[in-house]
Amino acid sequence: MAATSNKRPLPAKVAAMRDRKRQKLDQDAPSPQEGLIAAAAKPRKVHDLNKLAWKDVSLPDRLDNYEGFFGLEEIEDVVVTREPGSGKVSFVSQHAGEATMDDLPEADDPASVQEGDEEWSGFDDDDAVTAPLTVLKPTALAVKASKQAKPEKKAKAKVKGQTDLEAKSKGSSKPAAVLQTLEATADEVDVDMSAWLPLKLSPDTMAALAKLKFATPSTIQQSAIPPILAGHDVIGKASTGSGKTLAFGIPILEHYLDVRQLRTTDETKAPIALILSPTRELAHQLNDHLTALCSTGVFDAPSIATVTGGLSVQKQQRQLRYADIIIGTPGRLWEVMSAGKGLMNSIRQIQFLVIDEADRLLSEGNFKEVIEILTMLDKKDTDKDAANESEEVAATPSAVSRQTLVFSATFDRGLQKKLSGKIKNGGALSSNKDTMEYLLGKLNFREETPKFIDANPISQMASGLKEGLIECAGPEKDLYLYSLLLLYRNARTLVFCNSISAVRRLNPFLQNLDLPVVALHSGMTQKARLRSVERFSQKGKEGGKTASIMVSTDVAARGLDIPAVQLVIHYHLPRAADMYVHRSGRTARAGQPGSSILICGPEEVGGVRRLVAKVHARSAGTDDESAASAKKQGYYIRTLDMDRRIVSRLRPRAQLAKKLADIGSAKEKGSKEDDFMRAAAEELGVDYDSEEFEKEAPGRHGRGAGRKKKEKVAREISKGEAGSMRAELRELLRQRVNVGVSEKYITSGSVDVDELLKQKEIGERKTGEFLGNAGGVGLEDL
Numbered sequence: 001m002a003a004t005s006n007k008r009p010l011p012a013k014v015a016a017m018r019d020r021k022r023q024k025l026d027q028d029a030p031s032p033q034e035g036l037i038a039a040a041a042k043p044r045k046v047h048d049l050n051k052l053a054w055k056d057v058s059l060p061d062r063l064d065n066y067e068g069f070f071g072l073e074e075i076e077d078v079v080v081t082r083e084p085g086s087g088k089v090s091f092v093s094q095h096a097g098e099a100t101m102d103d104l105p106e107a108d109d110p111a112s113v114q115e116g117d118e119e120w121s122g123f124d125d126d127d128a129v130t131a132p133l134t135v136l137k138p139t140a141l142a143v144k145a146s147k148q149a150k151p152e153k154k155a156k157a158k159v160k161g162q163t164d165l166e167a168k169s170k171g172s173s174k175p176a177a178v179l180q181t182l183e184a185t186a187d188e189v190d191v192d193m194s195a196w197l198p199l200k201l202s203p204d205t206m207a208a209l210a211k212l213k214f215a216t217p218s219t220i221q222q223s224a225i226p227p228i229l230a231g232h233d234v235i236g237k238a239s240t241g242s243g244k245t246l247a248f249g250i251p252i253l254e255h256y257l258d259v260r261q262l263r264t265t266d267e268t269k270a271p272i273a274l275i276l277s278p279t280r281e282l283a284h285q286l287n288d289h290l291t292a293l294c295s296t297g298v299f300d301a302p303s304i305a306t307v308t309g310g311l312s313v314q315k316q317q318r319q320l321r322y323a324d325i326i327i328g329t330p331g332r333l334w335e336v337m338s339a340g341k342g343l344m345n346s347i348r349q350i351q352f353l354v355i356d357e358a359d360r361l362l363s364e365g366n367f368k369e370v371i372e373i374l375t376m377l378d379k380k381d382t383d384k385d386a387a388n389e390s391e392e393v394a395a396t397p398s399a400v401s402r403q404t405l406v407f408s409a410t411f412d413r414g415l416q417k418k419l420s421g422k423i424k425n426g427g428a429l430s431s432n433k434d435t436m437e438y439l440l441g442k443l444n445f446r447e448e449t450p451k452f453i454d455a456n457p458i459s460q461m462a463s464g465l466k467e468g469l470i471e472c473a474g475p476e477k478d479l480y481l482y483s484l485l486l487l488y489r490n491a492r493t494l495v496f497c498n499s500i501s502a503v504r505r506l507n508p509f510l511q512n513l514d515l516p517v518v519a520l521h522s523g524m525t526q527k528a529r530l531r532s533v534e535r536f537s538q539k540g541k542e543g544g545k546t547a548s549i550m551v552s553t554d555v556a557a558r559g560l561d562i563p564a565v566q567l568v569i570h571y572h573l574p575r576a577a578d579m580y581v582h583r584s585g586r587t588a589r590a591g592q593p594g595s596s597i598l599i600c601g602p603e604e605v606g607g608v609r610r611l612v613a614k615v616h617a618r619s620a621g622t623d624d625e626s627a628a629s630a631k632k633q634g635y636y637i638r639t640l641d642m643d644r645r646i647v648s649r650l651r652p653r654a655q656l657a658k659k660l661a662d663i664g665s666a667k668e669k670g671s672k673e674d675d676f677m678r679a680a681a682e683e684l685g686v687d688y689d690s691e692e693f694e695k696e697a698p699g700r701h702g703r704g705a706g707r708k709k710k711e712k713v714a715r716e717i718s719k720g721e722a723g724s725m726r727a728e729l730r731e732l733l734r735q736r737v738n739v740g741v742s743e744k745y746i747t748s749g750s751v752d753v754d755e756l757l758k759q760k761e762i763g764e765r766k767t768g769e770f771l772g773n774a775g776g777v778g779l780e781d782l
């Protein structure tokens, strides 16, 4: 590929400035004759700065007006020296003895330079400067280091397989480039990259992967990257945490690296890829993953714009204009695209459309916006403005040149079969499955039959995952949750609930019990959501508060890659088998071990067993025969027996903590309702008395009356009473929980319960005995 510079032509004013700068450097130069004598006497050339073969340097096009920076030029094999004492600066070629008249100053040209005679006030260092120098000035003057002067780079470690790489890497017509890139990488990493060689990736991508220490491609990466690089549409299925993001991220990067030099004008600067994500958190995480791959310093990173709700529309529109890769949630993306004039035409030119977590993205609340985005992508370029564009969505799609990549850990089996026939179903959408089929028809694949890659036909559950369930009375779920969290207090744990209100209730309950917990649900502000994820992933500011427990709705079930989550607890049962897969998939990622425990009421156990068996049977075989045999064998999730004596000793704490949490939320709710009523009364010009209103309000015996009554009682508890409850709870948290057999105790204070339970005094038990056979879910070493 021919390399072209993306440098803008210098405005006349700036070019003149540059010349003046060079003239300044040339002031006090000797006469041409003196110059000729000097050139002949010494084997080094004397240069007229303006006559040197300055080369343009590419600048990232995304800078607004280059932020006052008009361009760079560079020159090689010229060293700047400064004489000690006199401080005189010289520009000296490293090539000796080739002086020609061209190298000499012209008689009438003031812009001339003579070796050793230039004083440059810019230097204030007394030592002679013979080291390479790069000058980056707004006046477009740059002197690049000569290769000879570069300090020798000594590889401390070796990227193994680099010799092979030199020979085999894609497009490595310049083996030296491969070695150079890898040598640079070798300074920092010691990774055998040979497992990646069959994928024939570019040296830059290989070096970036080496820096991330990703020595081996995952199964989905191994099987999906080659067909994507070959230009096929791909539908990829692989278990949770198996590296799907880079399965599409690496081919996008490869494309970017191929075309980046050609992306010089606004037309060629259209984004390369659009990645749709169902949740904000996942969108930001996709950004983090791709940024990690692209910002290893091996090459100029592409610009990635993430467009999600909760952040400024204007800012996101600005980012979109310069983005090489766009990641977004459908709702906000559609909003930003429709408002930004010209954005749609630019986004239509994408080379890759990625639908991540496809079954969720295509079948839940995002439906309308996804359809609008897809229809917009298929429309022919238009100069019409945004308002007109949104009216055009019903038009016939044009043929597409982009590749469509669809990824998820779960796909409906029937759908998988039909996909090979590329169904187009425009009929009534009676279920999620129908909706998904319809949308897959809408995706307008480039090829008649997209490649379907199933990287985990044997199991959609991660291989390192252990599963179990705990049975308890419905109203005791809080107590059992607390007991589990206390037992595994060293484990990073994600607790899933089915509703926002449950998250809102459990969060203060666990906080009251001194557990390090954060909440996550879609009712929180975007800032608070990001802060929770940061605190839970321990990525917050240095020294900032971290939390090892996150209580969340299913907003965290999909795609979130939080490092080292060891335990997933289903406080509420997942509503569907797929959700069980995705929730449980937040642990045991990238080949790590992890555990998933369901807390069930007695009436839920049967349903749970069926649900889990269904997941395992479904994943056990791609063909009907193996699925049937898996069903026959059956999968029986084990029940973990907790030591109920210990659990019951934790009950008083849990009860108090719950009461305090209820009081807090009732008061908060009450004051919100009160504010609302007061405002409404004010608007109507009537007096508002909350007690009178309560008495007269109808429906006090209807639905929710019991809850309302409880809330009222909780609201009426005085500050003093709540204070003494807190004191009592504090005291309980300090106390030992006598297990009867020994004097050991459980506490949520400074004593490490796990350590205690590991000790033999507790009836000669080992870790996990607290939970009966809970040791079997793989948390023994925590």
Ligand SMILES: Nc1ncnc2c1ncn2[C@@H]1O[C@H](COP(=O)(O)OP(=O)(O)OP(=O)(O)O)[C@@H](O)[C@H]1O
Binding pocket: 213, 214, 215, 216, 217, 218, 221, 238, 239, 240, 241, 242, 243, 244, 245, 246, 289, 408, 409, 558, 559, 560, 561, 585, 586, 589, 590
């Ligand atoms: N080749 C690799 N070697 C080692 N780690 C990898 C490799 N590829 C990806 N990873 C890491 O594995 C983790 C899981 O990857 P990713 O989030 O892409 O999984 P996923 O398949 O998309 O999961 P989910 O279905 O839950 O969205 C990430 O932390 C990622 O950095």
